Amino acid sequence: MTDQEFIESFRHYQKKNNWWCDFHPVAKLVFCLSFGFLSLIVFKWQVGLAVFLLAGLIAIRTPARKTYFITLGVMFVAGCLFTVAVRLYVHMGDPGPVAFYLFGKAVPVAAVISCLDLIFMIEGFLGIFMTFFLTTEMRDLCCCLEQVGMSPSATFMILSTFSGIASIKEKLNCVRESQRARGIETEGSLVVKVKSILPVLFPVIISSMTGVEDRTLAMDARAFSAKGKHTALRRAAPAKPVEKMVAALAVILCIAGSIAGRMYL
Amino acid sequence: MTGKKKKKKMDNMTKLLIPLAVAINMLAYNVLYSTTMVILGDSIGTILVGAICGPVPGAVVGVLSNLVNVIKNPVMIVMLPLNVAFGVVSGYLSKRKIFIRLWKTILCTPLYGFIGGWLSGSIIFLAMGGDFWGNMASVFVGIPLFHAGVPKYFAMAIGQLLFDCIDKAACLVLVYLIIKSLPDRFLIKLPYGRYVTSKQYDESEIEF
Numbered sequence: 001m002t003d004q005e006f007i008e009s010f011r012h013y014q015k016k017n018n019w020w021c022d023f024h025p026v027a028k029l030v031f032c033l034s035f036g037f038l039s040l041i042v043f044k045w046q047v048g049l050a051v052f053l054l055a056g057l058i059a060i061r062t063p064a065r066k067t068y069f070i071t072l073g074v075m076f077v078a079g080c081l082f083t084v085a086v087r088l089y090v091h092m093g094d095p096g097p098v099a100f101y102l103f104g105k106a107v108p109v110a111a112v113i114s115c116l117d118l119i120f121m122i123e124g125f126l127g128i129f130m131t132f133f134l135t136t137e138m139r140d141l142c143c144c145l146e147q148v149g150m151s152p153s154a155t156f157m158i159l160s161t162f163s164g165i166a167s168i169k170e171k172l173n174c175v176r177e178s179q180r181a182r183g184i185e186t187e188g189s190l191v192v193k194v195k196s197i198l199p200v201l202f203p204v205i206i207s208s209m210t211g212v213e214d215r216t217l218a219m220d221a222r223a224f225s226a227k228g229k230h231t232a233l234r235r236a237a238p239a240k241p242v243e244k245m246v247a248a249l250a251v252i253l254c255i256a257g258s259i260a261g262r263m264y265l
Numbered sequence: 266m267t268g269k270k271k272k273k274k275m276d277n278m279t280k281l282l283i284p285l286a287v288a289i290n291m292l293a294y295n296v297l298y299s300t301t302m303v304i305l306g307d308s309i310g311t312i313l314v315g316a317i318c319g320p321v322p323g324a325v326v327g328v329l330s331n332l333v334n335v336i337k338n339p340v341m342i343v344m345l346p347l348n349v350a351f352g353v354v355s356g357y358l359s360k361r362k363i364f365i366r367l368w369k370t371i372l373c374t375p376l377y378g379f380i381g382g383w384l385s386g387s388i389i390f391l392a393m394g395g396d397f398w399g400n401m402a403s404v405f406v407g408i409p410l411f412h413a414g415v416p417k418y419f420a421m422a423i424g425q426l427l428f429d430c431i432d433k434a435a436c437l438v439l440v441y442l443i444i445k446s447l448p449d450r451f452l453i454k455l456p457y458g459r460y461v462t463s464k465q466y467d468e469s470e471i472e473f
Contacts, residue, residue: 040343086397086403086404089408090397114396129335129336157280157325160281161288161333162333164285164287165288165291172296190300193300197296197297197300201439202443209282209443209451212282212285213451213454215281216277216278216281219277219281
């Protein structure tokens with residue numbers, strides 16, 4: 001990208017040439033929250049599966065499809081399988097129709113359905129949220145939230161939270177290397193690792209906290225607290241009527257689906 | 266003068282400390298949990314900001330920490346009220362000058378343990394279909410208690426409470442040590458800084 005193209009990119013609305021990635025961030029958030037909570041509130045495998053399939057259909061049409069399915073697979077193994085094993089162990093030998101036998105003990109159908117409910121609730125909830133987080137830039141979301149009335153201080157806090165995590169991790173690695181150079185063992189047995197926690201963790205936390213003073217002065221120098229409209233480098237397109245309608249429909253569907261799901265499933 | 270209470274604005278230092286505290290929560294979790302497997306440490310930043318900046322910034326840290334966790338594991342959204350409660354409780358305890366002495370700080374462990382353990386156990390129990398969740402507390406304490414005849418809800422809540430008390434005791438000690446390591450001239454500039462340091466300053470002595 002040439003310098004001129006880079007400059008020009010800020011003169012227009014941010015576009016990624018993908019229908020889901022270009023969907024208005026706030027409308028997308030409302031849509032995903034509605035379906036995520038539908039899966040959580042109803043807590044039945046039928047609803048979880050429907051939300052999971054919807055999320056999969058959306059994700060497959062975005063550039064983030066590979067990351068989506070890898071993360072979902074990892075979360076399934078890390079988050080679901082252990083809980084399912086615990087649930088099956090607790091319910092082994094319970095009365096009721098038998099689904100199968102495990103280590104010589106009967107596993108009832110109710111336990112298997114309970115596990116399916118849990119798996120699809122998690123996968124549905126996780127899936128729909130991942131389609132949001134993998135396709136939305138936080139700065140675009142914050143820009144849109146400011147447009148709908150959120151205070152610049154709040155959006156600043158959200159954005160600096162995400163950038164702060166990356167910078168503090170860098171600082172941690174730097175301090176770890178420094179302490180190692182000073183002769184503190186940071187790798188080895190469990191005892192060695194536990195002993196190295198404080199010499200690594202404390203300098204990072206204390207130096208980051210005391211550094212806040214300088215950053216406060218920098219913020220004051222740039223008139224952060226001044227009254228008036230804040231300017232932004234990036235421009236986000238306002239929500240189209242269709243996007244607003246999709247978000248509203250998702251909310252209605254969530255409320256109606258939650259009531260119907262709790263009553264009939 | 267109007268009878269209405271004037272709305273207090275958050276100062277810039279607090280605004281900068283909030284994102285930092287969220288990052289501290291993430292950092293402490295990565296460092297402590299990967300090493301000890303018992304101490305989570307993901308509320309150190311929330312308790313710290315609650316103690317030195319007050320209940321509202323503490324609650325904001327709780328909300329933001331939960332939102333960051335939600336990206337990794339969206340089911341964690343149900344724990345949002347607990348993170349908020351840690352920040353609020355820390356603010357109120359700080360105002361009673363609890364964080365000045367180590368023994369007073371450690372004595373607050375059951376309160377934090379109750380919020381993070383018993384209440385989180387209850388939320389998990391309700392949100393996850395009234396059954397055990399696959400975590401260490403359930404496997405090592407909850408399920409054995411359940412098999413010993415304790416009702417499922419109490420077995421799970423007791424397990425969570427025990428594990429969380431260990432975590433919160435370590436977090437509170439770390440928060441106390443961090444506060445003691447921070448220079449007084451830094452603490453005194455923060456809204457609740459005067460409640461966590463025993464030194465007294467005149468306003469004229471402070472350089473803002």
